[in-house]
Amino acid sequence: MQNEKDLFDMIKDAYPQHPSNDFILSTENSLRQKARKVNRKWMIKKVSAISAGFSLFSFAISWLFFFNGTESITGAFHSVENQSSLAIEEKDPLVYIYHTHNSESFMPELGVTNPNEAVSDSENVTLVGKELSKKLIEKNINAIHDDTDITGILLERNLSFTDSYSISREKLQATLKEYKNIKMIFDIHRGSEKRTDTTKNIDGKDYARILFVVSMTSDNYEENKDFAFQLNEKLQQLYPGLSRGVLEKGVNPQNTYNQDLHNDSVLLEIGGAENSVEEVYRTTDAFAEVIKEIIEEKKNNSSWMGLFTAPS
Template sequence: MKKNMQIWTVIVFALFLFPVIIQFIPEESKISNTKIIKENALIVYASNVVEEEVEPVVPTEVSAGKVLLYYTHSHEAYEPMTKAADGKVAVSHHTENIMKMGEKLKNQLTINGLEAEAIEVDIMKEMLKNRIPYARAYKEIRPHVKKRLAEKEYDLIIDIHRDAVGPELTTLVHEGQRYAKVAFVVGTDHAGYKQNEQLTKQLKLQMEKRIPGITRNVISKGGAGVDGKYNQDLHPKIILIELGGIGNNEEELNRTIGVIAEAVKELVEQGEGTEK
């Protein structure tokens, strides 16, 4: 009985002192768990990391590299993305299109220290709204590209498209990760096409250094039945990329966009795209 009384006395005494003792615990100890949770929530974004709705981190130092993006066929969409958005499979869409992926590329270029711009979305949306025929789109976008190039000099100008072929040709599995493969188009019906072609091959090389097999071919087009210029005659630094195909999903595209941004950064820094 006496032993039981001693135990209860100790318990009551401890309960009495607990509110007093806790006041002397350092604040750092109280918040340590919260701090750990917040620190673990930080995002590391690289070419092999897929993260949706990531706010672009603007670097403190921006390189001299300037990149312009535009979308001749702004309506081009990806079937898995349209199905996820509204349950319908489509290759043309008002939101789940190449412009959405282009905005992600612009953000990644900025994160990589480049000054990235895109021709105004309003212009692209107007072209989409007016349902410009596929073959006439290059003519319609041309004055907008020409105007922007007259206003500023760029180290690289990218016309972003989506290829019409299926996922069996446009998907790469590398070290367990799936990527959307990239093809390139060079119009040969103008005198300066060799410069566009050389720059295109340099970008392809930089991408392959990072993820072998992530690119397809550099497709030369000229002669009857094709555009033959693709507005690349406006500037020797214009390249045309086909970002994946109709069957690639957003996760695969995101990974490839990270690779493109890293490759563009190195291309510009090495001066491959800065010769006037």
């Protein structure tokens, strides 16, 4: 299939290593299996949707016929909708976390020795975003973690790997439209450098280092750069040596890493293929502290004031 070949070629180009023929064959087989799974999922969704629609229709007819319960049904659905809306209005999210290259994974978790094989449908970088979201919520900072399977959508739509940012952009735009109070956006990736470059030992424990990446072709370049340096400085202050610094990239003008959509948006590379999830989690927990401190410092900013005012 053409889309599988395009996707695999782009994955190869994204990393400096040169995969073996065995890896090429195994990856192509994996992509074909994933494509078949996507097709099966769509069939299941279609059947489920039809079944659910029929069941709901039958329930409504039965209720009306036996109990004349039109108002009760309407009231029940209205109550659920209201509860959901109130939960969102009570505390809007401040942080949005997503993964454009969601299948990036870690060798120790997969039991592989070749960095090219550090790709997974489930044990991947989305676990890092989930952990960050969890730690932020524990610190009373509301966050949205988007674990959309971008790779699966590429296969489903017959797109190439270069379209990854276009797919993640769709969800980001929709989220920003729905939640106006989002103040920080992090696209979390896994790096490709050697372990010696991506690991820092702090107090006897290994941590995965963070690289902050900023697009130089974004209209928000200056704002995003300032934000990245602010994060870098705070991380170095709390955990010296844990940051790998700020990388400014003059990428294709058509690909700004979606940073043109928000002025506090940064791409994060946390660890590398040779790091373990445990090491990455330590860093994620540390980074949650960084975010909390920066939010505390921003409380006096006029555009943030209302977000920290207790409801009357």
